[in-house]
Amino acid sequence: MQEMVLDMGAKLFAEHADASFAAHPDDVTEGAVAWLAELWDQVEELGLPLALPTEVQGGFELPPTTALGLVRLAATQAIPLPLGETMIANWLLAHAGLPPAEGPASLALGPTLDGDRLTGTAARVAFGRHAQTVVLLVGDRLVRATGATVTDHSHNIAGEPRDTLEWTRAVETAPASVDEQTFRLLGATLRSQAIAGSLDAALSMTVAYANERQQFGRPIGRFQAIQQNMAVMATHVAAAGAAADMATDLLPDALVGTGAFSAAAMAAKIRTGEAAGTSAPIAHQTHGAIGYTSEYRLHPLTRRLWSWRDEWGREAEWSDALGKRVCTLGPDDFWPFLTRMGALA
Amino acid sequence: MRNFLDFPAPPILPRQDDLRRDVRAFLADTLGPDYGANDRARSWNGYDPAFSRKLGQQGWLGMTWPETYGGKDRSPLDRYIVVEELLAAGAPVAAHWIADRQSGPLLLRYGTEKQRRDILPRIASGECYFCIGMSEAGSGSDLAATKTRARKDGSNWILKGTKIWTTYAQHAHYMIVFCRTGDTDDRHGGTSQLLVDLSTPGITISPILDLSGEHHLNEVQFDDVRLPASALIGQEGQGWNLVMGELAFERSGPDRFLSSFALLNDLIRVLGTAPDQSSVRAIGRMAAHLMVLRQMSRAVAGKLARDENPPLQATIVKDLGALLEQEIPEIARTLVPVEPIPGPKQDFAYALARTLMSAPSFSLRGGTREILRGIIARGLGLR
Structure with a gap:
């Protein structure tokens, strides 16, 4: 079943790889990627936005690594859709007893709550202009908001919309089962999975290129200097995938709050961010000048890596948070903390 | 090509928490309160046959082997717990380490019945050592x-x-x-x-x-x-196939990323519960690397438990693990302004000296970094 879902996802995203690439603007300083309406419709028809909620809640109750495995697969083709955001939004809504999102959804923080009205703006909301529903955490309330106004159209260096939103109409709220740090780490885990996917694709492209590109009368992949770099990249790609799955496996714990999910998610974002920073330069170095051109398909991957590692908390922020936890526990509890997979006690 | 970059989390087996608790109690009792950071920093180089025999009496050597040969028929995942607890405590495991890790498993698989019956029970009782x-x-x-x-x-x-x-x-x-x-x-x-x-x-x-x-x-x-x-x-x-099989055991375990753990642990002690931000950040980053490496190493153990031989995954863990092991003393010295001092005392300065001087071996033993990366490159399909 899980294999089937992932195979189906891989096939679907591969079919839309060309459209996904074509959706990129020539100049990312000017505009964001175009919305892939046709692919989003298929994503909805397949029920992917409801991958995580239980069957009782109207979802498909896929194991978290399968559901977010689809996010990783989408990233291998640089698919510009808020698939992961919509999955997590629906999962949080379901557990709060709120209705599922209409259409594509996103996650945000920022505004305050005054009765059933939101005050203030949410900045850099992923695909904010396309999100019909936004799930926000405001204090201890989970908020389901629709009908946002976009006050600023912006995007990340990969051209993915990162918009500022505000709301005037009434919103639905319920007690939230996650705190703000956990909410942000759910976003971080989506990015960790996406980074793992993008790294996977960048590694495949780079290996293929090294085997095909000839210089000095042989494929450059035969040179030990290239091989050693590629091996370094592969170890980081492997670590990123393992890190992202480590956090994803503990997703259910996010609703309980033992600290295990948050520690794993911090570690994952730290590790995948570092892997992105090490691997993207190797991919470009191996490709040479062709990899630096707009027509070549490496940059939709590497520009995402450079964006995603800074979204929902960069390595420094989560290292501070994880380090604080470790130092507070002290040396005698450091090893037990690691073997409890980051659970606090 | 993709499969070898895959590190699926292994299952948690019943009674594993009990096993871990038992090993910790045994170590606290056996090593005692005076067993300090410098002793622990010997990692798996500490030689103590009496300790090895005590482990044997607990049934924690050769524990995955059949009972016929002195083993306990336990899962490799159970063995993983014992091994990682020993390493995290810096217990003096050198006497039996190679026999339990690779020589015994080699004899179990390829040895004659007489070799198995003569030698494996003695390894399992902590009395027979290999190089x-x-x-x-x-x-x-x-x-x-x-x-x-x-x-x-x-x-x-x-x-x-x-x-x-x-x-x-x-x-x-x-x-x-x-x-x-x-x-x-x-x-x-x-x-x-x-x-x-x-x-x-x-x-x-x-x-x-x-x-x-x-x-x-x-x-x-x-x-x-x-x-x-x-x-x-x-x-x-x-011989070549056998030696490659031995290297897969040699490269896959937690001994490939915990060699500097004693120093890291002592660093956390020296820094205290509320150190400055650059210290907190460095500790957090190293903790993240350890968590991920442990996850990867457990995944390899999970594959061994399913009778898969994952030589490439083991190689990746060893390469990343040695990098972290060598980075820890370098980071420690930037955070604590003491000079490394050689000698037997248990303070941080002495543990730092020991780890610094051991560190070059971390990327040599069991296959040099360059050889490991060559293996990974071949696994990627580069020739």
């Missing part, structure tokens, strides 16, 4: 260049050659010797592994002091050493 007979002066990373040779004399083998960098040969009862037994143009063919009782006449073991002046390493000369026909492990000419 590794791979490296030679002219054959380090290029293992296939081995020159040590065994020729047949009637039903006996006559072994001649010199092995080097042999850890704790001075204490070991046996060496598994990788050597040439045939003539062939194929560098990998014509090699075999022989089980050598180190009390056999004609063997000279000479110490090689390491850079800190300690005696772990040795040179072992075989001067026409007469061995029985039964010394052969597996089939004649099968």
Whole structure:
């Protein structure tokens, strides 16, 4: 079943790889990627936005690594859709007893709550202009908001919309089962999975290129200097995938709050961010000048890596948070903390 | 190509929490309160046969082997827990380490029934120790260049050659010797592994002091050493496959990323519960790396438990693990303004000195970084 879902996802995203690439603007300083309406419709028809909620809640109750495995697969083709955001939004809504999102959804923080009205703006909301529903955490309330106004159209260096939103109409709220740090780490885990996917694709492209590109009368992949770099990249790609799955496996714990999910998610974002920073330069170095051109398909991957590692908390922020936890526990509890997979006690 | 980058989380088995608790209680009791950071920083180089025998009495050596051979039929995932707890505590495991980790499993798989019955129960009771007979002066990373040779004399083998960098040969009862037994143009063919009782006449073991002046390493000369026909492990000419199988055990475990753990733990003690931001950040980053490496290493153990041999995953864990092990003393010295001091005291400065001086070996033993990366590159399909 899980294999089937992932195979189906891989096939679907591969079919839309060309459209996904074509959706990129020539100049990312000017505009964001175009919305892939046709692919989003298929994503909805397949029920992917409801991958995580239980069957009782109207979802498909896929194991978290399968559901977010689809996010990783989408990233291998640089698919510009808020698939992961919509999955997590629906999962949080379901557990709060709120209705599922209409259409594509996103996650945000920022505004305050005054009765059933939101005050203030949410900045850099992923695909904010396309999100019909936004799930926000405001204090201890989970908020389901629709009908946002976009006050600023912006995007990340990969051209993915990162918009500022505000709301005037009434919103639905319920007690939230996650705190703000956990909410942000759910976003971080989506990015960790996406980074793992993008790294996977960048590694495949780079290996293929090294085997095909000839210089000095042989494929450059035969040179030990290239091989050693590629091996370094592969170890980081492997670590990123393992890190992202480590956090994803503990997703259910996010609703309980033992600290295990948050520690794993911090570690994952730290590790995948570092892997992105090490691997993207190797991919470009191996490709040479062709990899630096707009027509070549490496940059939709590497520009995402450079964006995603800074979204929902960069390595420094989560290292501070994880380090604080470790130092507070002290040396005698450091090893037990690691073997409890980051659970606090 | 993708499969070997996959590290699925292993299952949590029933009673594993109990096992972990038992090992921790045993270690606290056996090592005692005076066993400090410098002792622990020896990592798996601390030699203490009495400790090894106590572990054997607990049933924690050879624990995955069948009961017929002194084992406990436990899962490799249970063994993983015992091994990682020993390493995290910096317990003195060197006496039995190689026998339990790779020589025993090799004999279990390829040994004769007599070898298994004679030797495995003694390993499992913590009384029989092994050393590794791979490296030679002219054959380090290029293992296939081995020159040590065994020729047949009637039903006996006559072994001649010199092995080097042999850890704790001075204490070991046996060496598994990788050597040439045939003539062939194929560098990998014509090699075999022989089980050598180190009390056999004609063997000279000479110490090689390491850079800190300690005696772990040795040179072992075989001067026409007469061995029985039964010394052969597996089939004649099968040596290369056997030695590669041994290296998979050697490369996969938590001993490949926990070598500097004692120093990291002591660093956390020295920094206190509320250190400055750059310290907190560095600790958080190293904790993240450890969490991910442990996850990857457990995934390899999970594959071994399913009888899969994941040599590439093991290689990746070892390469990343050695990087972290070598980075820890470098980071520690930036955060704590003390100079490393060699000597027996247990303070941070002494643990730092020990770890600094051990660190070069982390990316040499069990396969150099460059060899590991060559293996990974081949796994990627680069040739």
